[in-house]
Amino acid sequence: DTAVSQTPKYLVTQMGNDKSIKCEQNLGHDTMYWYKQDSKKFLKIMFSYNNKELIINETVPNRFSPKSPDKAHLNLHINSLELGDSAVYFCASSQGLAGVYEQFFGPGTRLTVL
Amino acid sequence: DAKTTQPPSMDCAEGRAANLPCNHSTISGNEYVYWYRQIHSQGPQYIIHGLKNNETNEMASLIITEDRKSSTLILPHATLRDTAVYYCIVRVGGGADGLTFGKGTHLIIQP
Numbered sequence: 238d239t240a241v242s243q244t245p246k247y248l249v250t251q252m253g254n255d256k257s258i259k260c261e262q263n264l265g266h267d268t269m270y271w272y273k274q275d276s277k278k279f280l281k282i283m284f285s286y287n288n289k290e291l292i293i294n295e296t297v298p299n300r301f302s303p304k305s306p307d308k309a310h311l312n313l314h315i316n317s318l319e320l321g322d323s324a325v326y327f328c329a330s331s332q333g334l335a336g337v338y339e340q341f342f343g344p345g346t347r348l349t350v351l
Numbered sequence: 352d353a354k355t356t357q358p359p360s361m362d363c364a365e366g367r368a369a370n371l372p373c374n375h376s377t378i379s380g381n382e383y384v385y386w387y388r389q390i391h392s393q394g395p396q397y398i399i400h401g402l403k404n405n406e407t408n409e410m411a412s413l414i415i416t417e418d419r420k421s422s423t424l425i426l427p428h429a430t431l432r433d434t435a436v437y438y439c440i441v442r443v444g445g446g447a448d449g450l451t452f453g454k455g456t457h458l459i460i461q462p
Contacts, residue, residue: 241394270449278436280395282449293449327394337383337444342394 260328373439
């Protein structure tokens with residue numbers, strides 16, 4: 238069973254379109270994250286959610302809107318896609334806020350904006 | 352979070368121990384040392400973490416110096432599948448903060 242899954246794995250779209258990436262974790266974790274890895278391979282946190290509540294928003298443009306319908310899901314919706322949004326997006330989860338917990342990452346979604 | 356410094360790349364022969372160093376001279380007393388790795392085209396994978404004492408699990412060992420200003424990740428018997436970028440991350444234990452990834456060390460296992 239996949240612990241953290243993302244769909245789609247690849248996403249190719251035109252500038253200006255709106256797209257969503259879905260993330261699900263079956264680990265029973267309370268905290269979920271979105272990371273972006275750009276073409277230079279730098280991996281940066283975008284958002285973190287705990288029990289469906291936004292905790293961290295790392296100065297991400299408001300065209301990016303995460304949505305957490307329940308603790309097991311954290312989806313990323315992106316409006317008006319731009320060329321610079323091309324990257325690999327990783328979802329991750331961890332057990333909670335208090336304590337020392339490792340993060341489990343999904344396989345990534347490679348977004349290409351043309 | 353404290354900044355870390357790692358060599359950009361290292362080679363290791365298959366079957367030998369791979370020793371990956373990390374400097375974190377500004378680490379605070381409540382900050383842990385975490386190691387993750389990213390195999391090509393995959394999501395990062397947790398390896399190990401520690402606070403003060405040396406730690407060992409099924410994947411690796413973590414040696415932290417007494418002053419906590421540096422650490423070494425040891426893969427005891429490296430295989431070709433261990434070729435990856437290894438990230439040393441220093442952060443406090445709790446909180447929903449994301450991980451701050453640096454450039455890491457690209458470890459290449461040679462056959």
